Amino acid sequence: MTNSIDNKALYAYLLRLADSSLTMGQRLAEWCGHGPYLEEDVALTNVSLDMIGHANIFYQMAAELSDEAQTADELAFLRDAHQYRNPIITELPKGDFAFTMMKQYFMDTFNFFLYEGLSQSSHEPLALAAQKALMEVKYHLKRSETWLERLSLSTEEASKRIQKALDDLWFYTPELFETDATMNKLFQQGVIGDYGELKKKWDSHVQAHMNHCELNLPETGWVATGGLEGEHSEHLGYMLAEMQFLQRAYPNSQW
Amino acid sequence: MYSQGLTDAKGQEEPADLLAEFQAKIDREEKIEPRDWMPAAYRKTLIRQMSQHAHSEIVGQLPEGNWITRAPTLNRKMILLAKVQDEAGHGLYIYSATETLGVSRDQLTDELLTGKAKYSSIFNYPTPSWADMGAIGWLVDGAAIMNQVPLCRASYGPYARSMVRICKEESFHQRQGYEIMTVLARGSQAQKDMAQRALNRTWWPSLMMFGPSDKDSKHSEQSMKWKIKRFSNDDLRQKFIDATVPQAEHLGLTIPDPDLKWNEETGHYDHGEIDFNELFQVIKGNGPCNKERLQARINAHESGAWVREAAAVFQQLQSEKNKSEAA
Numbered sequence: 001m002t003n004s005i006d007n008k009a010l011y012a013y014l015l016r017l018a019d020s021s022l023t024m025g026q027r028l029a030e031w032c033g034h035g036p037y038l039e040e041d042v043a044l045t046n047v048s049l050d051m052i053g054h055a056n057i058f059y060q061m062a063a064e065l066s067d068e069a070q071t072a073d074e075l076a077f078l079r080d081a082h083q084y085r086n087p088i089i090t091e092l093p094k095g096d097f098a099f100t101m102m103k104q105y106f107m108d109t110f111n112f113f114l115y116e117g118l119s120q121s122s123h124e125p126l127a128l129a130a131q132k133a134l135m136e137v138k139y140h141l142k143r144s145e146t147w148l149e150r151l152s153l154s155t156e157e158a159s160k161r162i163q164k165a166l167d168d169l170w171f172y173t174p175e176l177f178e179t180d181a182t183m184n185k186l187f188q189q190g191v192i193g194d195y196g197e198l199k200k201k202w203d204s205h206v207q208a209h210m211n212h213c214e215l216n217l218p219e220t221g222w223v224a225t226g227g228l229e230g231e232h233s234e235h236l237g238y239m240l241a242e243m244q245f246l247q248r249a250y251p252n253s254q255w
Numbered sequence: 256m257y258s259q260g261l262t263d264a265k266g267q268e269e270p271a272d273l274l275a276e277f278q279a280k281i282d283r284e285e286k287i288e289p290r291d292w293m294p295a296a297y298r299k300t301l302i303r304q305m306s307q308h309a310h311s312e313i314v315g316q317l318p319e320g321n322w323i324t325r326a327p328t329l330n331r332k333m334i335l336l337a338k339v340q341d342e343a344g345h346g347l348y349i350y351s352a353t354e355t356l357g358v359s360r361d362q363l364t365d366e367l368l369t370g371k372a373k374y375s376s377i378f379n380y381p382t383p384s385w386a387d388m389g390a391i392g393w394l395v396d397g398a399a400i401m402n403q404v405p406l407c408r409a410s411y412g413p414y415a416r417s418m419v420r421i422c423k424e425e426s427f428h429q430r431q432g433y434e435i436m437t438v439l440a441r442g443s444q445a446q447k448d449m450a451q452r453a454l455n456r457t458w459w460p461s462l463m464m465f466g467p468s469d470k471d472s473k474h475s476e477q478s479m480k481w482k483i484k485r486f487s488n489d490d491l492r493q494k495f496i497d498a499t500v501p502q503a504e505h506l507g508l509t510i511p512d513p514d515l516k517w518n519e520e521t522g523h524y525d526h527g528e529i530d531f532n533e534l535f536q537v538i539k540g541n542g543p544c545n546k547e548r549l550q551a552r553i554n555a556h557e558s559g560a561w562v563r564e565a566a567a568v569f570q571q572l573q574s575e576k577n578k579s580e581a582a
Contacts (some may be wrong), residue, residue, distance in 0.1 A: 022329075029323045029332075032339055033316035033551065036559025038347055041316065045340040049333055056329045073328045097562045150569040151562075158565035246327035246385055253442055255327035255385075 005123055005189055009182035011065045012085065013192065014126075015075065016228065018058035019086035022076055023236070024107055025051035026243055027094045036097055043143065047104070050136045057129045077247035081237045082230035089172035089224065091236040095165070098151055098158070102165035105144035106206070110176050111137045113201045117193030126191065145209060152213035163215055171221035177202075178228050263295040281482050286412035289355035297481055298356050300474065301411055303372075304483065305353040306363045311375035312346035313367070314548050318382040319391060327385060334431055335388060341424045348421065352413040368553050376534055377460050379542030386439055386446075386453035392432015394454075394461040394499065400425050401495045402465065405485035414483075433502065440506040447507075454503065455511045462526075463534040465492040471531070496524050 028048035035041035059072035084091075090107065094100050115137055118130035151162040177199040179187075186192045210217060226232065246255070261269045273292050280287065287293055319339050326332035350360045366372035377395050382388070403425065406418040439450035466472055466488040478484035486494075496515075503510050514527035536542065 026324060029336060032320040032323055032336070033313075033343075034320075034555040036555070036562035038313065038343055038350070040559075040562075041343045042340055042347070045336050045343070049336045049340065052329060052333055052336065056333070059329070073330075076329055077327070097559065151565050154565040154569040154572065155561070157561045161561070242324050245325050250443065250445055253327075253446060254438055255331055 005191055006182070006185050007065045009185045010123065010126075010191060011062050012182050013186055014058045014062035014065070016085040018055045018062060018075070019084045020090050020107075021051045021058065022055035023084070023086045023090040023239065024104075025049070025055060026239060027090070027092075028100070028104075030094050031100065040097075044100075047140050047143070050133075050140065054129075054133045054136075057132070061125055061129065073247070077244045081232050081240055084230065084232065084236060084240070085228055086236075087172070087175040087178075087224070087227040088233050089169065089175065091233060091239055092169075092172070093235055095168075096161060098161035098165040099168065101144055101147045101151065102162060102169050104140070105148050105209075106169065106173050106176075108137060108141040108144045109202055109205050110173075110198075112141050113198050113205075114193075117198060121192065122190035148209065148213050148215075152215055159214075162213075166210070166215050167218045167221075170218050172224040173206075175224045175227060178225065180228055261294050261296050269294045278480075281410045281480075284408075284482075286415065287410050288412045296477070300478060300481070300483065301414065302353060302356050302358055304474075304478075305349055305356075305414055306358070306366065307373050307375070309346045309349035309353060309363065310367045310372055311378065312342045312349065314374045314378045314552060315342050317548055317551055318378055318380070318544075319388060321382050322385060322388050325385070326388075331388075331435075338392070338428050338431065341428065345417075345421045345424070348417040349414075352417045355413045364556070368549070368556055370540070370549065373538060375464060376537040376542060377464050379537050379545045379548060380456065380460050381544050384449050384453055386436070386449040387457065389432050389435030389439060389450065390453035390457040392428050392430075393436050393502070394432070394457050395464065396425050396428040396432055397499060398461045398464040398495050400429055401491050401498075405491075406483075408482070408485065410482040436506055436508070440508060450506070451508050454508050458511050459529065459533070460537075462492055462496070462529055463531070463537075465489070465495065467531055467534065468529070493523055496526055500524050 025048045028044055028051065031041070031044040032048075033041060035044050055076070056072055059075045062075060063070045063072050089103060092099075092103065095103075112134070115130040115134040119127055119134055121127040121130065148162065151158040153159070177195050179195050183192065183195070187194060224233075247253075261274065263269050274294060277287070277291075277293060277297075280291075287297075316339050319335060319342075323332060323335050323339065326335050350363060353363060354360060363372065367374065377398075382391065400422060403418055403422050407415055407422055409415045409418065436450055436454075439446040469475065469487045469489045472488050475484060475487060479487075500510060500515065512527045514525065516525055518525045537545065540546075
């Protein structure tokens with residue numbers, strides 16, 4: 001079964017998954033010690049840890065498929081911004097707590113349906129990894145969903161902030177569902193699910209929750225695109241400069 | 256006889272019979288529990304010590320949090336995240352344990368942020384290199400374990416019990432720190448130098464973590480009698496040095512103390528004089544990072560105020576809604 005799968009396409013797709021999780025986890029980690037209260041410090045770093053864990057698994061799978069002898073760490077620490085394949089939303093600066101939670105909610109909802117679909121993948125290692133990630137993402141989604149409710153339906157300041165976060169982030173979400181020729185190939189092979197279906201599920205879940213939270217979707221804005229082809233915002237370069245510093249400054253070292 | 260110098264919160268002398276019973280219970284190694292009678296001074300001492308401990312865990316997130324986004328591998332990043340998360344968790348347990356003494360976490364947080372309460376001086380030192388993550392785990396957590404293992408037998412039940420779990424986690428932390436140092440010490444010359452510099456920075460401040468020398472320790476005697484403290488500062492410090500010197504030798508690193516040498520007669524390492532003036536300066540607020548650390552906590556607290564308020568208001572609205580639905 002595995003032999004019939006296009007390894008190059010799978011490799012590229014695994015990087016999309018891994019890069020998305022790593023950049024999300026990296027941003028969340030910036031909250032460490034700076035959360036609004038202690039329980040949140042623990043929760044934010046916990047979600048961050050899960051996401052970096054997912055990234056690690058996907059990088060390892062990608063490294064195994066690679067023709068060159070690559071390691072998960074080399075994929076994370078020695079690729080430049082144009083080689084990263086995450087959607088732009090995951091690299092955006094953490095912003096305030098409302099921005100972080102709105103972004104988290106969008107990604108948690110996306111990951112929930114994504115991993116649910118990938119749990120059925122014809123490529124068994126991917127199915128297993130998705131099943132494991134899904135167990136954690138269920139908690140992430142429950143948490144970010146509840147936070148959105150709390151922030152939207154409580155004080156005026158919180159509802160203003162969460163509405164602003166929605167306005168600022170909404171047009172970064174279509175990019176989550178972009179596909180390319182390699183992904184289409186994987187879809188035909190049953191390795192990944194239908195991203196059109198994924199978008200439908202995401203839309204309906206998000207719409208319902210936005211209604212419940214009495215939040216209004218913005219009408220116009222710049223629609224983000226490019227991550228899949230390695231075209232990123234200005235923010236990713238800084239993130240990588242920080243994240244990759246030791247590997248770049250002390251090449252070929254053991255840590 | 257136990258009542259000498261012990262007064263309650265209103266300045267009245269504590270009843271001698273209760274005091275005698277209290278001390279006898281401690282002497283029998285029975286735990287004091289939140290609802291038991293206890294002298295006001297015992298309560299006050301515990302609140303001071305436990306809240307300082309909790310604050311240290313919280314402020315202690317910062318020097319290590321400083322390297323999470325720059326950890327050199329995915330594995331190191333995950334380990335460091337988990338470790339710092341543990342520290343926040345320790346802060347939570349100990350705040351909760353302290354609340355059993357009749358103070359609220361809000362009060363304690365306020366005391367930290369206004370500078371009224373102290374936290375461990377060690378966290379006022381900077382972590383400029385990755386090797387500091389190793390040195391902190393190895394030495395700072397190592398020193399903390401020396402201090403905290405005896406606290407698992409502290410006379411106050413909630414404190415002792417929280418410490419049992421904390422010590423288990425600290426022991427992992429210490430090993431991961433030593434492992435970071437081991438990898439660096441076996442690495443390139445640049446990595447060895449990085450490790451040595453971190454050891455140079457951390458050695459003396461970690462010795463200061465045991466507090467002033469016994470002759471100047473103002474809280475020690477009473478705390479020993481109450482079995483909040485089991486060993487003197489100097490004894491614990493010596494135990495730490497004796498355990499750590501061979502570990503440094505194993506790494507091939509040099510402890511920055513020219514007077515450090517094995518003493519056959521005493522069976523301990525002799526060490527150079529500790530500059531306690533530095534410790535007192537740091538405690539007073541004049542350490543390299545005191546202002547930054549406290550400001551980081553103040554900023555987190557202030558910029559999170561609207562989140563806490565929103566959560567409280569939401570909870571209030573929910574419970575009103577539930578009540579009206581039930582009615």
